[in-house]
Structure formats: structure tokens, C-alpha cells
Amino acid sequence: MVWIITSDEKLDVLRKRERELECIYSISDLFDLHVPVKSLLKGIMQRMPPAFLYPELAESCIVLDGEVYRTDGFEERKQSLSSDIIVHGTKRGSLRVAYREECPLNDVGPFLKDEQRLLDVITSRLCKVIERKYVEEALLDSEKRYKLIFDVSPLGIFMDQKGTISHCNRSFLNIFGVPKKDVVGAEIFDYVNDDRLHQLFAGYLESSSPFYENEYSARISGREVYLKSYYVPLISKDNVIDGGIGLIADITSYKNSEEELQNQKELLTSTFNALQDLIVVVDKELKIVTSNWKSDMICHPEVDNPHPLMCDCFAHNLMPCDPCPVKDVFSTGSMKEFEHVDPVDRKVRDFRIFPVYDTKGDVMMAVSHIRDITERKETEDALKRSTFELERAYEELKSLDQLKDEFLSNLRHELNTPLTSIKGFSELLYDGTLGPLNDGQMDAIERVVTKSGKLQNLIDSLLFVSTNQNGNIRYNFEQIEFSSVLTNIVNIFFDTIKEKNMHIHINIDFDSCFIEGDRTYLPQVFLNLMDNAVKFTSQHGTIKLSAVIEKKEVHVTLEDTGIGISERDIPNLFQKFYQIDSSSTRNYGGNGLGLYISKVIVENHNGNIWVESEKGTGTKVHVRVPLKQNQFSASSSSPSVSCERPLLR
Numbered sequence: 001m002v003w004i005i006t007s008d009e010k011l012d013v014l015r016k017r018e019r020e021l022e023c024i025y026s027i028s029d030l031f032d033l034h035v036p037v038k039s040l041l042k043g044i045m046q047r048m049p050p051a052f053l054y055p056e057l058a059e060s061c062i063v064l065d066g067e068v069y070r071t072d073g074f075e076e077r078k079q080s081l082s083s084d085i086i087v088h089g090t091k092r093g094s095l096r097v098a099y100r101e102e103c104p105l106n107d108v109g110p111f112l113k114d115e116q117r118l119l120d121v122i123t124s125r126l127c128k129v130i131e132r133k134y135v136e137e138a139l140l141d142s143e144k145r146y147k148l149i150f151d152v153s154p155l156g157i158f159m160d161q162k163g164t165i166s167h168c169n170r171s172f173l174n175i176f177g178v179p180k181k182d183v184v185g186a187e188i189f190d191y192v193n194d195d196r197l198h199q200l201f202a203g204y205l206e207s208s209s210p211f212y213e214n215e216y217s218a219r220i221s222g223r224e225v226y227l228k229s230y231y232v233p234l235i236s237k238d239n240v241i242d243g244g245i246g247l248i249a250d251i252t253s254y255k256n257s258e259e260e261l262q263n264q265k266e267l268l269t270s271t272f273n274a275l276q277d278l279i280v281v282v283d284k285e286l287k288i289v290t291s292n293w294k295s296d297m298i299c300h301p302e303v304d305n306p307h308p309l310m311c312d313c314f315a316h317n318l319m320p321c322d323p324c325p326v327k328d329v330f331s332t333g334s335m336k337e338f339e340h341v342d343p344v345d346r347k348v349r350d351f352r353i354f355p356v357y358d359t360k361g362d363v364m365m366a367v368s369h370i371r372d373i374t375e376r377k378e379t380e381d382a383l384k385r386s387t388f389e390l391e392r393a394y395e396e397l398k399s400l401d402q403l404k405d406e407f408l409s410n411l412r413h414e415l416n417t418p419l420t421s422i423k424g425f426s427e428l429l430y431d432g433t434l435g436p437l438n439d440g441q442m443d444a445i446e447r448v449v450t451k452s453g454k455l456q457n458l459i460d461s462l463l464f465v466s467t468n469q470n471g472n473i474r475y476n477f478e479q480i481e482f483s484s485v486l487t488n489i490v491n492i493f494f495d496t497i498k499e500k501n502m503h504i505h506i507n508i509d510f511d512s513c514f515i516e517g518d519r520t521y522l523p524q525v526f527l528n529l530m531d532n533a534v535k536f537t538s539q540h541g542t543i544k545l546s547a548v549i550e551k552k553e554v555h556v557t558l559e560d561t562g563i564g565i566s567e568r569d570i571p572n573l574f575q576k577f578y579q580i581d582s583s584s585t586r587n588y589g590g591n592g593l594g595l596y597i598s599k600v601i602v603e604n605h606n607g608n609i610w611v612e613s614e615k616g617t618g619t620k621v622h623v624r625v626p627l628k629q630n631q632f633s634a635s636s637s638s639p640s641v642s643c644e645r646p647l648l649r
Contacts, residue, residue, distance in 0.1 A: 016053065020118050023051035027122055031129050040129070041069050044122065048097060052115055053106070057099045064093035064130075073100050079109035081116055083123035087130050095123050160243045163188040163201040175250050177221050188246060192229045193218065200233070200241070215251070226255045278370040281356075284330055285309075289365060329353045329366045339373070348377045415459055423452040464597055465576060475518040475604060479628055482513050482554055486547060489526045493534050500539045507546040513554055514628040521601045522625075525609075528594035529558050529621050536619070537562035552627050553607070559620040565613035573611055574599040 030043045041062045049058035049071065059074035064085060080098035084091050097119065103110035158167040168183045176183075176191060189198055194214045211232045218227055230247040272279065273292045281289040287307045325336045336353045350373045356365040426448040428434050429441075437445065464473070490506060497504055515522075533543050537560045544559040565573065572578050577592040602609045607625035 016114075019055070020051045020114070023047055023118070024121065028125070031125060037064070037130060037133055038067075038069075040126075044095075044126065045069050045071060048095075048119075048122070051118060052097060053110075053112060054099060054103055057101055057103065059098055059100055061096045061098075062093065063096075074098060075100070079111075081108065081111050081119050083116075083119045085123060085130070086127055087134065092130070095119055095126070158243065158245055159188050161201075161241050163197075165246075166243075172248060175220070175225075175227070175248060188231075191248065192231075192246065194229060194231070197231050200231075225250055225252045227251065278368075280368040280370065282326060282366050282368065284364070286324075286326055325351065326353055326366055326368070329355050330363045333357075333363050346374075347372055348374045415455075419452060419455060419459070423449070426452060464600075465593060473521075473604075475521060477516045477518060479514050480517045480519060480522065482515050482625075483508050483510065483547070485523050486526060486545065486556070489523065489530050490545065492527065493530050496534055497543070500534070500537075500541070502534070502537060502540065503542045505542065505544045507544070509546070509548040513549060515554065515605075515625055516628050517605055517625070518601075522605060525598040525601050525623065526556070526558075528598045529623070532594060533558055533560040533562065533619070533621075536560065549627070550624075552629075553624045554627060556623040556625075557620060558623075559618065561618040564615045564617050564619055565611065566615045570611055570613060574609075 026047045027044055030040055030047075033040075035043075041064060045060045045062050048060045049055050052058040059071045061068065061070040061074045062085075063069075074096075075098065077098045080096055082094050082096045085093040085095065097111070097115075099110055107113040108116050159165055165183055165186050165188060168180060173180055173183065188201075192214075193216050194212065197212055197214075200212070211230055213228065213230045215226065215228045218225055228249050228251045231244055232247075233244040234242045236242045275292055278292065280291045283289055286309050288309070289307065325338055328334075329336050333355050335355065336351070338351050340349050340351060341347070342349065350371045352369040354367045354369070355363040356367060358364040425434075426445055429437065429445045430449050486506075486508065490504065494504075530543075530545075537543060541561045543561075544557070546559075547554060547556045549555075574595050575592075576596045578596075599609050602623060602625065605625050607623065609621070609623050611619060611621050613619040
């Protein structure tokens with residue numbers, strides 16, 4: 001914004017002078033009013049801007065004793081007017097005026113010399129008013145303070161030469177709980193139990209002491225109190241008592257506090273001495289002020305030297321030294337912590353040295369907390385050795401585990417070669433390709449085919465576990481029609497179910513659905529689950545297989561009426577090589593890898609698997625796998641496929 005001063009006419013000068021006078025008069029009215037300093041400053045701040053060359057842009061600010069008073073638009077600028085507020089020779093703040101926007105330069109920056117003089121005049125008058133107000137406040141405070149001191153002071157009574165009370169203050173009346181009319185004219189000995197004072201007024205004792213004092217107990221209003229009395233006689237030129245001033249104070253709380261303080265001191269001393277760690281307090285000369293003097297001392301203090309040097313009593317060759325940790329606490333004022341191994345007794349001690357400050361903030365003493373940590377350090381060293389040994393054993397176990405994986409992998413390849421031949425030729429014999437067999441031979445070769453298949457499954461399972469641990473399993477995800485997977489699994493076990501006279505119920509609540517899965521690994525999940533259901537279900541039992549679409553997942557449930565699983569065994573079912581008990585392995589067979597492999601495959605398909613079971617009542621296994629995205633899924637009203645394959649006799 002560009003400002004142009006267009007005229008220098010006398011009329012403008014007179015108008016500006018008029019504004020300055022109005023400012024001075026309005027502020028002078030404030031000075032004459034008995035208003036608080038805070039209100040005075042706010043009034044001055046609001047009245048100053050109109051007196052300046054550009055009043056619509058002028059903003060003011062007053063700083064006094066750290067308090068800031070400003071108009072809404074005031075900001076600190078390089079070009080501004082300022083005048084110091086000096087009270088009793090000390091700078092206490094300043095008055096400042098600044099423009100919100102850039103203005104043309106005049107005598108004093110964008111301001112005029114007359115405006116600086118105006119600011120100085122206002123500041124000068126303000127300084128005098130503040131000085132006057134501070135003096136008035138000090139006088140009022142002094143008057144209140146002295147009045148309060150007199151009212152609450154123990155200066156209780158004035159007496160004449162015969163010991164008659166002529167005056168008393170409120171403190172005296174409060175102590176004895178009597179009205180003033182009963183006190184004035186009474187004898188001092190009605191309230192003070194002092195034989196020497198009685199002898200003094202009776203003339204039996206010469207006044208050789210400038211004052212007399214005594215402490216005694218008294219019973220006031222049925223309450224036991226402790227009083228302390230002073231008497232200051234007024235002696236005439238002829239050495240005759242003209243009167244005196246008596247002071248009586250109720251020191252009951254002081255006596256109680258003194259007793260409590262003594263009890264606390266004894267308790268603190270007992271606690272201090274009972275601490276198991278060594279506590280040593282030293283002064284700036286490293287002399288021991290006090291300590292609980294534990295057995296860690298090299299030598300005890302002697303009678304003629306109750307405050308020996310710290311280095312003479314604790315820890316050989318520790319102090320004084322260069323650098324000395326205790327001296328560092330005195331010089332820096334910060335806590336020091338270090339461990340020290342004594343070269344003589346080989347003990348390890350933990351030192352914590354704390355500074356103690358006086359009222360000026362200087363370190364006057366240092367408190368050393370010393371603890372024998374020899375046993376702890378030995379334990380830590382033993383723990384480190386044990387940790388090192390455990391780490392080494394862990395590395396050895398890792399190596400053994402790796403060797404085991406390599407062994408299993410090599411074993412699978414080594415076994416596969418002869419097994420393939422055994423399995424191939426036995427199947428040729430079983431199929432009759434190599435010629436007809438009699439019944440005995442057919443039964444034998446059937447057993448060979450069955451056992452070789454189980455051996456192949458075991459080898460494949462071990463290879464899967466080994467490969468999965470190394471993270472080398474590779475899945476080939478593609479679109480799979482899920483209902484056909486379940487149907488194929490049922491067909492594989494149909495003959496076994498028929499042999500055990502079992503019933504199987506199949507309920508698939510959709511015509512078809514597609515998932516993203518691996519055609520080799522995913523069917524293995526349901527093959528393992530169906531194998532367990534058939535294996536652990538007795539003859540004439542029932543197996544139920546159901547599948548429903550829930551949201552964006554297909555939920556498969558396989559339920560049997562087999563032997564069931566106890567609640568405590570369920571959390572461990574999906575661990576490698578886990579068998580519920582040894583009898584299960586003997587009676588039903590298995591290697592404890594089926595559920596583990598199933599869980600790995602399901603989770604790698606972004607699904608989950610869990611088991612519900614109760615001992616003796618059967619088992620229900622749940623599997624959830626996500627559907628292929630962007631496919632049409634059947635609603636709950638879609639026709640379901642339900643069939644029952646009963647026992648065939």
C-alpha cells in the first residue's frame with residue numbers, strides 16, 4: 001500500500017496538536033482516578049493511538065513487570081516508537097506504538113519527533129503514578145502487617161510497679177479465654193506462675209537481669225497447656241521498678257511438635273541404621289558427617305576423630321583420586337553412579353552419590369549410597385556364561401535340524417526309487433497284466449499294493465514338512481470347481497466305508513462354485529480329513545459332509561460319530577507329529593502329520609481350519625476357503641444336493 005502525504009498546512013498541524021492534547025487530558029483523567037495499575041495501563045493503551053499521525057493504523061502495547069497489554073492488531077516491528085518505564089531507578093517495562101502497515105518515513109522512522117515527545121511525557125507521568133501507587137500499597141501493607149503482628153503477637157500485658165495489669169492484647173485474651181474487663185486491674189500472678197517474679201515485685205530480689213523468663217504447665221478450661229512467660233521490667237533512674245511489659249505465649253503445639261520431632265528423629269535414626277545398604281553423608285572436605293556405619297567399613301571412626309575422611313573408611317584407593325567422583329558431585333551438582341572393584345578384598349560395590357543443596361542452591365553435602373553387589377555380579381557373569389552356552393546349543397540344534405531336513409529330503413529321494421519299482425510291479429501283478437494269480441497270491445499282492453501306497457503317503461508327508469520348513473513349497477493356483485473336489489474325495493473312500501458298514505451323508509448347498517486353489521495340494525486337505533473320519537469311526541458309524549456358501553467363502557464341515565477328542569488335546573492337534581496317545585497310534589495308525597499339513601495348505605489358500613469335539617461323541621472339522629472373486633455365487637435358496645449312501649450288505 002502506498003501512502004502519500006499531500007499537505008503540510010497549519011490546519012492539519014493544529015488538528016494533530018488538538019488530538020495530542022485530547023490524548024494527554026484523557027490520560028491525565030486516568031491518573032487522577034484511584035484505579036488499579038492494570039486498569040490504568042489498559043486505559044492508556046486504548047487512548048494513545050488517536051494522537052498519532054495515522055490513528056487508523058496505530059496500535060499500542062504496554063509491558064510492565066513481564067505483563068503485556070496490547071491492542072488487537074499490535075505486532076513487533078523494527079520501526080516503532082518506544083519509551084522506557086523506570087520506577088525508582090529500575091526499568092520495569094516500556095510503552096510502544098507501531099503501525100500495522102508500512103507508512104512514509106518522517107522524523108523518527110514513520111513517526112514524528114512530536115509523537116516521541118508525547119510518548120515520553122505520558123511515560124514520565126505514568127512512572128510517577130506507578131511510584132506513588134507502589135508507595136501507597138507498601139504503606140497499606142505495612143500498616144496491615146504491623147496491626148496483625150500486634151494482634152497476634154505474644155505481647156500480652158502491661159503492668160504497673162505493683163504487678164497490676166493495665167493493658168492486654170487479643171492474644172492474651174485468646175490464651176486464657178477471658179474477657180478484657182476481667183484482666184485489666186487483676187494481678188499478674190493470677191496468670192503467671194513465677195516465684196522469682198513474685199520476689200521481684202515484693203522487693204526481695206534486686207533487678208539485676210534485663211528480663212525474666214519461665215516455662216510452666218497450666219490448666220485452662222480443663223485443658224493442659226504449656227505457657228512461656230517473659231517479663232521485662234521498666235527501671236527508673238533511681239533503680240526502682242516503675243512497671244513492666246509481660247509476654248505470654250502458648251507453646252503447647254511447640255512442645256507437642258518438639259516431642260513429635262524427637263520421636264520422628266528417633267524413628268528416622270532407627271530406620272537409617274536398619275538399612276542394609278551403607279549410607280554415608282560427607283561435606284565439601286570429604287569428611288564423613290554421619291553414616292549408618294555398616295560392616296563394609298575398612299576402619300571405624302576414632303573417638304578423637306569422629307569425622308574421618310571417606311577414603312579412610314570405605315573402599316581402598318577410591319578417594320581422593322583424580323578425577324574424584326564425590327568432588328564431581330560438589331562441582332557439577334549432578335548425581336554420579338559407578339561400580340568399584342576393591343583391589344584388596346575384590347568386592348564389587350555400587351556407588352550412587354547424590355548432591356544435597358542449601359537454601360542458596362549450592363551443594364553443601366553429598367549422600368553416598370553404597371551397596372555390595374559382588375554376589376549379583378557373580379550371578380550376572382554366570383548368567384552370561386549360561387546364555388552363551390544356550391546360544392551355542394541353539395546353534396547346534398539349528399544345525400541338527402537342518403541336517404534332519406536334508407536327511408528327510410535325501411531319504412525321500414532314496415526311498416522313492418525302489419518304492420516306485422515295488423509299487424509299479426505289484427500293481428501290474430494285481431491288475432493281472434503279468435498273468436493270472438490264484439487267491440492266495442492275489443491277497444498277498446493286494447497287501448503289497450496297499451502298504452506301498454501308505455509308505456508313499458508317509459514319504460510325501462515327510463517331504464512336505466521338510467519343504468514347508470524351508471519355505472520352498474510352490475503352489476499353482478488356478479480355478480477349481482469345488483463340488484467336484486469333494487465328490488472325488490468321497491468316491492476314493494467309498495469302498496472303505498462300505499467295508500466298515502458305515503453311513504455317509506453328503507449335503508452340498510450349491511450346484512457349483514469356483515475357488516482359486518492348487519489342484520494337487522488342496523484335495524490333500526480333504527483326503528486327510530476324510531481318512532481321519534473313516535479311521536476313527538467304528539463300524540455302523542455315520543459321517544456327514546456338508547458345504548455351504550457364506551458371504552465370500554465356502555464353509556465345509558466334516559462330522560463323524562467316532563471316538564472324539566478331549567478338550568485338552570484340541571489345541572495341539574495341528575502340531576507336527578502330535579498323537580493324542582500311544583494307543584491311538586497302535587490301534588489306528590498314522591504319523592501325526594495329516595492335520596498339520598492340512599492346516600498349512602488351508603492357511604496358504606487364505607482360509608482357516610478348526611476342530612470341535614468331545615471325548616466319546618465324535619468330531620466336527622470346519623474348513624473355510626475364499627471363493628474366486630467376481631464369480632456368481634448361488635443364494636441360500638439354490639437347490640441342494642443331498643444323498644445318503646447306506647450300508648450295502
